[in-house]
Amino acid sequence: MYKMIIADDEPAVRQYLRYIVKQYNLPFEICGEAEDGEQAVRLAELHQPEFIILDINMPLMNGLEAARIIRERHKETIIYILTAYSQFEYAHQAVQTHVADYLLKPIKPAQLADTLRKGIASALSQRISKQRLQRLEQQIAKDKPVVTQQRLFELLKSDSDNSGTLKLLQSIAKKEDFSPAAVLSVSYWHNSDRSQSIGMEERLLQESMALLGEQAIVTSFGDELVMIFDRWDYDVRCVLQTQLEEWERKYAITICAGLSLVARPSQIGRDYKNAKKKREAGLFWHQQGLLVIDGAVDGPQEIECEDVQKQLRECLLERKPDKAKTIFHQFLSEVKQRVCQPEYVHAAIIKIANNLIEKYAEYIISDNDASLIRKNFISQVNQTVSVCDLEQCLCKLIDTLESNVGSLEQNQAEQAVKWAIEYINSNYHKELTLEQLAEKLFISTGYFCRIFKKHAGEGYATYLTNIRLKKAKEILLTGNYTVNEVARMVGFRDASYFSSVFKKHYHQSPSNLAASIRVGS
Numbered sequence: 001m002y003k004m005i006i007a008d009d010e011p012a013v014r015q016y017l018r019y020i021v022k023q024y025n026l027p028f029e030i031c032g033e034a035e036d037g038e039q040a041v042r043l044a045e046l047h048q049p050e051f052i053i054l055d056i057n058m059p060l061m062n063g064l065e066a067a068r069i070i071r072e073r074h075k076e077t078i079i080y081i082l083t084a085y086s087q088f089e090y091a092h093q094a095v096q097t098h099v100a101d102y103l104l105k106p107i108k109p110a111q112l113a114d115t116l117r118k119g120i121a122s123a124l125s126q127r128i129s130k131q132r133l134q135r136l137e138q139q140i141a142k143d144k145p146v147v148t149q150q151r152l153f154e155l156l157k158s159d160s161d162n163s164g165t166l167k168l169l170q171s172i173a174k175k176e177d178f179s180p181a182a183v184l185s186v187s188y189w190h191n192s193d194r195s196q197s198i199g200m201e202e203r204l205l206q207e208s209m210a211l212l213g214e215q216a217i218v219t220s221f222g223d224e225l226v227m228i229f230d231r232w233d234y235d236v237r238c239v240l241q242t243q244l245e246e247w248e249r250k251y252a253i254t255i256c257a258g259l260s261l262v263a264r265p266s267q268i269g270r271d272y273k274n275a276k277k278k279r280e281a282g283l284f285w286h287q288q289g290l291l292v293i294d295g296a297v298d299g300p301q302e303i304e305c306e307d308v309q310k311q312l313r314e315c316l317l318e319r320k321p322d323k324a325k326t327i328f329h330q331f332l333s334e335v336k337q338r339v340c341q342p343e344y345v346h347a348a349i350i351k352i353a354n355n356l357i358e359k360y361a362e363y364i365i366s367d368n369d370a371s372l373i374r375k376n377f378i379s380q381v382n383q384t385v386s387v388c389d390l391e392q393c394l395c396k397l398i399d400t401l402e403s404n405v406g407s408l409e410q411n412q413a414e415q416a417v418k419w420a421i422e423y424i425n426s427n428y429h430k431e432l433t434l435e436q437l438a439e440k441l442f443i444s445t446g447y448f449c450r451i452f453k454k455h456a457g458e459g460y461a462t463y464l465t466n467i468r469l470k471k472a473k474e475i476l477l478t479g480n481y482t483v484n485e486v487a488r489m490v491g492f493r494d495a496s497y498f499s500s501v502f503k504k505h506y507h508q509s510p511s512n513l514a515a516s517i518r519v520g521s
Helices: 011-023 037-047 063-073 088-096 109-157 165-173 200-212 234-251 265-284 306-317 321-337 342-361 367-382 387-403 410-427 434-440 445-456 460-476 483-489 495-506 510-520
Strands: 002-007 028-034 051-055 078-083 101-104 182-190 216-221 224-229 253-261 289-293
Touching: 002 011, 002 037, 011 028, 011 109, 028 037, 037 051, 037 063, 051 063, 051 109, 063 078, 078 109, 101 109, 109 165, 109 216, 109 265, 165 216, 165 265, 182 234, 182 265, 200 216, 200 224, 200 234, 224 265, 234 253, 234 289, 253 265, 265 289, 265 342, 306 321, 306 342, 306 387, 306 434, 321 342, 321 387, 342 367, 342 387, 367 387, 410 434, 410 445, 410 460, 434 445, 434 460, 445 460, 460 483, 460 495, 460 510, 483 495, 483 510, 495 510
Parallel strands: 002 028, 002 051, 051 078, 078 101, 253 289
Antiparallel strands: 182 224, 182 253, 216 224
């Protein structure tokens, strides 16, 4: 339905126009009738109709003058001029006033109805265009923060020198004199129930914009809050510090924020990277508060972990998993003092874990089990956000590995000795120690000595020596090697000692045995 005003000084004409609208069932609500031009202007201001029919010859103000005033105030209103005068001059003035049509009295009902239908089509087109424009403007307004955030994200993620940085920041801040002085990266961890964190990022963002929006560009990337300050001094720091402390009290969280001073606006991406790395390291090591830096924050990249690997293996050999966890905790504390970045700590922990898993996979667990344990461990490590999470991952791994060992039962002891004998028979020429085999079996040396003698019938050292002497005799009987060569081939470092042991065992020296072979041949 469209609103219409009829203005004519003759009541009969107004009644005739109402009749035509009703008779042809046209979608108009006649919201006002005027007897003169001034009244028509007032009614147009009051009702703001889409259509107005104005007679030219009216008292106080004629229709053309009323049309001119109404057109200035309501540019989209469709105006029709109705008159009994057909002179060109009137028509020319009507066109100059930008009226929709010029109608001559007496107008025929069908002609008026057709003219109004054309006007309705024009009004409908204007209404649709206006609605589309409004929706477009609303969508642009809705998308603008997202587009702005994306442009800011791309700017901060770039390490390269960008000459357009300052202009972009001034546009985002809507301040021509905006110049970045510091960039802040903020995140937090929960002190209690995580379920209370629903919508936390949005609340922190809104509160930051309300408090610091005049002093900084404020945005968020996921759970990270980012602020770019156009000045950094004691007052700004106090305001920020107060806000961080207020959030901690209000939301039962602990804030960690890394801040880097901006040396050159065109390189703000590097400053943001430093602030973010400082914040991530602080979050990982559970460092609370505002961490201000003015340089790189890489720290040492290589973390020496061979000693801790050895200590952990020894603890597990002795069936002391709690001691192993304590040693690992001490290791992490030492790494923290060196300000190591989380990614380097992750790499070291994965290296330590792989070493332990490999040792177990040599005998205690299958290759498939080892692969599955390793895969699960790396997946858990990649999900950690703090040193506490990382420590829990390795402690769980120690418990998992330890649960696969337990105490060796009778049949398990027999299997262990059987494996040890097979290993000795294949590697007798190498340097083999009791400690090495015990470590491979993840049992203590004392226990290994007892079960080996029980199930092999002789002690470890005796068995190894006998195997070596047996192999030495076989080689000597070929007549292809000297005594010194044979000694080295079966694992004896000293040829004299080899000869002494051989003679004691076979009641004949290896040289005499070799000589008898040559004489016989």
